[in-house]
Amino acid sequence: MHEHRTQIFEVSTLYGAATLAAALDAGQFGPRAGARRILLVANNAAVPETATQLPEMHGWSPVAARFDEVLDYNHEFRPHHPAAWHPRGPDVPLLQRLLRGAWDLGDGPLDLVVESVTAPPAKALVAIFADADVHVYADGLMSYGPTRERLPQHVACRVQRLLHLDLVPGLTPLLLTEYGVPAEVVPNEAFRAVLDEVSAAAPGLPAEAADGEREGQRAHDGDGAPTAVLLGQYLAALNILTQAEEEALHERMLRGAAAAGHTSVLFKPHPTAPARYSTVLQKAAADAGVALTVQEEPMLAEALYGTLRPRLVVGCFSTAMLTAATCYGIPVARVGTETLLERLTPYQNSNRIPVTIVDSIVPELGGTPAASSPARDTAQLAGLLTAVGYCMQADNHARLRAPAQEWLAVHLDAGTRRYFKRKRLTALGLPGGNLGRVPNARRALGKVRRALTK
Numbered sequence: 457m458h459e460h461r462t463q464i465f466e467v468s469t470l471y472g473a474a475t476l477a478a479a480l481d482a483g484q485f486g487p488r489a490g491a492r493r494i495l496l497v498a499n500n501a502a503v504p505e506t507a508t509q510l511p512e513m514h515g516w517s518p519v520a521a522r523f524d525e526v527l528d529y530n531h532e533f534r535p536h537h538p539a540a541w542h543p544r545g546p547d548v549p550l551l552q553r554l555l556r557g558a559w560d561l562g563d564g565p566l567d568l569v570v571e572s573v574t575a576p577p578a579k580a581l582v583a584i585f586a587d588a589d590v591h592v593y594a595d596g597l598m599s600y601g602p603t604r605e606r607l608p609q610h611v612a613c614r615v616q617r618l619l620h621l622d623l624v625p626g627l628t629p630l631l632l633t634e635y636g637v638p639a640e641v642v643p644n645e646a647f648r649a650v651l652d653e654v655s656a657a658a659p660g661l662p663a664e665a666a667d668g669e670r671e672g673q674r675a676h677d678g679d680g681a682p683t684a685v686l687l688g689q690y691l692a693a694l695n696i697l698t699q700a701e702e703e704a705l706h707e708r709m710l711r712g713a714a715a716a717g718h719t720s721v722l723f724k725p726h727p728t729a730p731a732r733y734s735t736v737l738q739k740a741a742a743d744a745g746v747a748l749t750v751q752e753e754p755m756l757a758e759a760l761y762g763t764l765r766p767r768l769v770v771g772c773f774s775t776a777m778l779t780a781a782t783c784y785g786i787p788v789a790r791v792g793t794e795t796l797l798e799r800l801t802p803y804q805n806s807n808r809i810p811v812t813i814v815d816s817i818v819p820e821l822g823g824t825p826a827a828s829s830p831a832r833d834t835a836q837l838a839g840l841l842t843a844v845g846y847c848m849q850a851d852n853h854a855r856l857r858a859p860a861q862e863w864l865a866v867h868l869d870a871g872t873r874r875y876f877k878r879k880r881l882t883a884l885g886l887p888g889g890n891l892g893r894v895p896n897a898r899r900a901l902g903k904v905r906r907a908l909t910k
Contacts, residue, residue: 463567464585465523468498468538470513470756471775472571472595474654477522477591477702478646479619491567494559495520496540498529498577501728508727514755515654518852527559529577536622538577543584547636571595573611574604582611585684592632594620595643596775599629601809602849602856604611607635623778624813625866626834630845634853648783655762658755681764682749683723685780688733690726694807696799703733704791706741709770710748710793712821718768720747724757762785765864770821773807773814781818789821790820791813797874803857804848812844812875813837839863840875847880864888 462484467473473495479485480493501507510516511526520526530540532555543551556562566588571577573592582590592615598896599620607615612635620629622641629639686709691697697705706723714720725738734750741748751760759764761784769780772792780786793815800808816837839859846853846860864887868876873888882889 461567462494463491463566463569464494464496464581464588465569466496466529466571466581467510468571468577468652468853469595470498470510470516470519471758472593473510473516473519474756474758474853475571475593475595475621475647476533477519477650478621478666479642480522480766481644481649482643484619484640484642485567485569486862493523493525495526497526500537500539504530504537508754512754514658514753515759518653518657518658522630532558533577533580542575542576542580547585548584552586555584561786565589567591569593573607573615582614587608588614589778590614590669591616592618592637594618594629594631596804597623597778597810597813599631599639600624600627600813602630602845603632603855604633604804604849606647606852612653613759617629620784621781623775624817624834624837627838627841630841635856642776644783648718651756651783652760652762654658654756655759657762658759659753670727682718682720682747684716684718684721684768684770685757685760685766686710686721686723687715687769687776688723688725688729689772689774690729691796693726693728696807699732701795702817704774705737706733706737708791709736709821710740710746711744712789713768713770714744714746715822716768718746720749722749722751722760722764722766724751724760726767730840758783760781771814773811775810777814777818783825788818790818793820794874803877806858808844809841812841815874816840822839825828836867839867840872844875847876847884847886850884854856861886 465476467476474695478716485493497510499507499509506696511520516547527529533541566585568581568588569591570581571593573580573582573590582588590611599618615632615635615637616634618629618637618639619642620639622644645899686706688706690702692699692702710721710723710900713801723734723739725733738748757774758779761769761780765784769777769786769788771777771788772790777788777790781788793811796811797808797815800811840858840863842865846856851858864881868888876888881887
């Protein structure tokens, strides 16, 4: 990095900020003395004013300490919502001049480190600072999927690299590969060290329950701390499940944990989930004879792993499941992924890749005993994600067509059919579609099969 360079790190989650902190600790942005580091916080909640702010989360302070300054994106651009606003072309030069003055950036070179270049607020920042080098970091499992939309060439040529956690060891992200952007792993040991700091700053678990304890939370009983953690995601807010279906999903998690021998469990609800979720689960716990703790403090699920050291983590497709397995060696189990694979619309929904990964490598709760390292054939998983990724974004990833055809011709069967839609395969003229509706489809499939036998 050049001396006196300013680096702006845009974040919207504590998990993402912790990822960047680990990258800084690993030296992936050069020595601290060589640049001014600004942490730019954006709150993308539907109603940011009523949502938990990142600085209010337990574990924020040790993460923020890696940066020289913390700025509030929402404050700078209000009343515009961070996830919706994008500057008009004629306003860009003026906005850059205003922000350089307001943030005391001077006229020196800039690095923009953003979560995504295809959606605001990152997209807006990349447009405003049109001469900045761009570094993208992956906040979760979506980096293993395709780029959602085509990037303008003047943006694509500025992207230097994709930083990502090695949540599925050996698997290379698909994101931004069509532009030749190299992927760079943020070391898991550096990330775990940051998470340990976050855990140390988190509050202890509730003490023994007392009369009059608030509704929706019950502390663990005399058997000790919870040994299983259940992860809520609030899928009803994404219109994937109804609230009743999501409540039933949580009950399945609890009953499955109880059947696996866990008598004390902790439920980590999504921060925006309604309070009734905890109440319904409390009744199910009482019926199952399980002691239930509802973790209502604003904190990362990963902070619980360091303090509780649970023997099982159960979820649907949360990134926190893979963090538990990869960074902590905790057994994990999934619930409800088959339903989500069916419900996700449109097919190119970005959640499809995380759901596919979890469904394919994490054991189902109540099935084969969970392992601390989910079973996987990396080559098989990479082929599956290539095929799914091509089906999601065929226009933007034409180079993936041949490997997708080859994988489908060999591996599409009853066990993998749930990852694809027949209509989608038909429309793209791929193996598994209705060949009678696609001109020359049988001839194309025959060529693929003959090539595979050579």
